[in-house]
Amino acid sequence: MSDELQKHRAKKSLGQNFLKDQNICRKIVDAIDPTENDFIIEIGPGRGALTEFLVETGARKLVALEMDDELARRLDERWPHLEVIRMDALKFPWESLNEGPCKIIGNLPYNVGSKLIWDIVSRVQTLERAVFMVQHEVATRLTAEPGCKAFGGLTAWVNNFCTTTYLFKVPPTVFRPQPKVDSAVVRFTPLPVEKWPAAPDRLSELIKILFQQRRKQISTILKKRWNQSIEEWFESEGISPKIRPENLTPKQFSSLSERL
Structure with missing residues (x-):
């Protein structure tokens, strides 16, 4: 990773917590099962911890959504063939992803993770697989079974569009700055569109x-x-x-x- 990217200081206002453990990064990227034929969108690449491994996969198209202008510029310079879109992922037109199967990955900011997942699973009809790191509490809700305390509105919504799999817990120590809670990685496998809710x-x-x-x-x-x-x-x-x-x-x- 370039020195310029490593020097970038996290902005609390954007909920930035940068991954620094390469083994965790590789596990997250491997969970999306990347191939050379893939179209992959990464949300919030930050310093490029996951991006570095995504680039190594040789995916035919790799897009990064980054709302931090300085980081977006540095990512563009580091990987010229990476398509960096400078915008808030919450404002991205997810319905526009219609050029074929796509995979979406990201270390999502805690403050917007649930909202992003709510939108993505219900609006991207071409989604093939998604892997997100979220706050551990959110991960348990996403993968909860009916009848348990963790089952909530997010669970009911997401599981009408995808099956969810809890993959592994991630401790605060692998981030800079360190968050106060654990994180976890969840895989989303879409249901056929014809099985989506009618209303x-x-x-x-x-x-x-x-x-x-x-x-x-x-x-x-x-x-x-x-x-x-x-x-x-x-x-x-x-x-x-x-x-x-x-x-x-x-x-x-x-x-x-x-x-x-």
Whole structure:
């Protein structure tokens, strides 16, 4: 990695924590199963810790989204054939990725990781695989099973578009500056688009309604919206409307949302 990139100081305002352990970096890149035919997008390359290994894969197209102007310039100079896009990944038009299968990878800032994942899994129809490092607590939520405390709105949403796999924990000591909590790496494998929710807007609405009052029974939360169709849905599923939101499966969230 170039000296210029290494000298760059982390900016707290951008949630920057730079990876410095090459073994961890290689494991993260290997998890995306890169090949020479791949189109890979990296979110927040920072000093290029993952980028260095991504470049070595010989992927046919490699794009980096970096909102720090100084880092973007230095990455451009270090790897001229790397396509560096200077912008906030939250504002990237994910639906525009339609030129064929793509893979997305990144060490995501803690403050925007969940929002980015929410958008990417539901908007990139050409996604082949994604691997993200996130705060450990978020990783446990992303991979939680129905009925457990960690299962939440993010779990219900993401698992209607992807299957998620918890890969490994990453300690604070491999970052500079060191965060105060553990991180973890999660792999996302998309479901076929034809199995995606028929009404994603309704699903999103239902998830937000239910998990804003997650300690209450579903029948209580939906009292003002209750109708015969919802009543019949619970009967057909063979479950009580008195259960709490975390006891529904992701697919049950999707089918129930269509009855609202």
